Amino acid sequence: MTESTINALVSPEGSLEILSNFEVNRLKDRSEGGLYRLFRQCALAVLNTGIETDDCKALMEAHADFDVRLVPQPRGLKLELVNAPAHAFVDGQMLRAIREHLFSVLRDIIYSYSIPQSAAGLRRDDPEGITNLIFHILRNARVLQAGRHPDLVVCWGGHSINEREYQYSKEVGHQLGLRGLSICTGCGPGAMKGPMKGATIGHAKQRVKNGRYIGLTEPGIIGAEAPNPIVNELVIMPDIEKRLEAFVRTGHGVIVFPGGVGTAEEILYLLGILLHPDNSDLPFPVVFTGQPENAEYFEMIDQFIRNALGDEAASKYEIIIDDPARVARTMKQGMKDVETFRRAMQDAYYFNWMLRIDPVFQLPFEPTHESMRALELHRDQPGHLIAANLRKAFSGIVAGNVKESGIRQVQARGPFEIAGDPALLAPLEAMLKEFVTQNRMKLPGSGAYEPSYRIVSGAAHAAP
Secondary structure, X not given: OOOOEEEEEXXXXXXXXXOOHHHHHHXXXXXXXXXXXHHHHHHHHHHOOOOOOOOHHHHHHHOOOOEEEXXXXXXXXXXXXXXXXXXXXXXXXXXXXXXXXXXXXXXXXXXXXXXXXXXXXXXXXXXXXXXXXXXXXXXXXXXXXXXXXXXXXXXXXXXXXXXHHHHHHHHHHHHHHHOXXXXXXXXXXXXXXXXXXXXXXXXXXXXXXXXXXXXXXXXXXXXXXXXXXXXXEEEEOOOHHHHHHHHHHHOOEEEEOOOOHHHHHHHHHHHHHHOOHHHOXXXXXXXXXXXXXXXXXXXXXXXXXXXXXXXXXXXXXXXXXXXXXXXXXXXXXXXXXXXXXXXXXXXXXXXXXXXXXXXXXXXXXXOOHXXXXXXXXXXOOOHHHHHXXXXXXXXXXXXXXXXXXXXXXXXXXXXEEEOOOHHHHHHHHHHHHHHHHOOOOOOXXXXXXXXXXXXXXXXXXXXX
């Protein structure tokens, strides 16, 4: 059955109303260097807010006749939508949240691509420049609020979770909301939506009027994880590495729910940063949590981390099973510790400038068959670098699972190959198989999972 569509002319809602001729021309440019294709893809994802899918390529193909055009007007700018999904409208009017998200996409794409690659202090190949760029994008989106005390809890977890896991994440969010804490997630469904939805109820009970539900995404993933309807501040970062850095720079603590390879990537990114010697004294509360039936899942994650990164890495987080109130109390106390530390160090509450992030975590990793096969997956390197390379392996698997470019590569050349030290890869392969068994690789009902990866024997580079 063909999905109904609608044509509409849409006015801005709270983000961006005026553009220069240069910006308009770049958004209209359908060539390789233009922004039209990127804008169209992100706009289509936003118009599918609330529709659960994890296949960006399929989403693009299902709406091949969708188009978005800029219509400059004397009093500003409008967007003309052609064959837009009808579920984004009520009685012919676009839902306000979707309209906000649509112009957030426009705002962030224009801003990110208007900054010259060589701009002073914002170079994309310089660690300090990358952090400054992230700060500028977040400030332009008005995410950074100078007058606010630490209260932002980042929640990570799978988009493909069962109903009981979803309800548990919602109850944790409820407990966080009752304590006046706000939520930041990857903005998609599942464990990204549950905490936000629960927090809205907690905030309502406490008459919190300024609750924040921040969604951080990036162009490669937004089509597979369209923003959920609770998000009230959406930001599109240029790539996955800047998205991950934005999480840890703006968030004051992290809660991890059960998830698949994307969640494992986030865990390894975070632990790799916290293991850096310069970050040893920085307070940053991290809790892994789930229901009693998730205890074995977190034991598996814990054992994988201890095997790959050592017990020091495991000391950076606490595992709390089946106790949402305790999770929230732990985060609330963590917010106080963060506030005390940053006040003493005269660091900003709204952006963690002091956090040291090694360039290996900042420079974009482009998953290809060659780059995946060449990953340095051996023990003869510092723990934070082992975490960085394992993170890239998971990032490649995510790309092959849900990102349009990764899916096309796997379809054309077969699964990505991952090689390295068997002591690292055997537990990795076992964990990936368990993710498949637990249906954490794809959304329920989306068909059998076809692996985008293959573990092969022998290291890509011999360990020294």
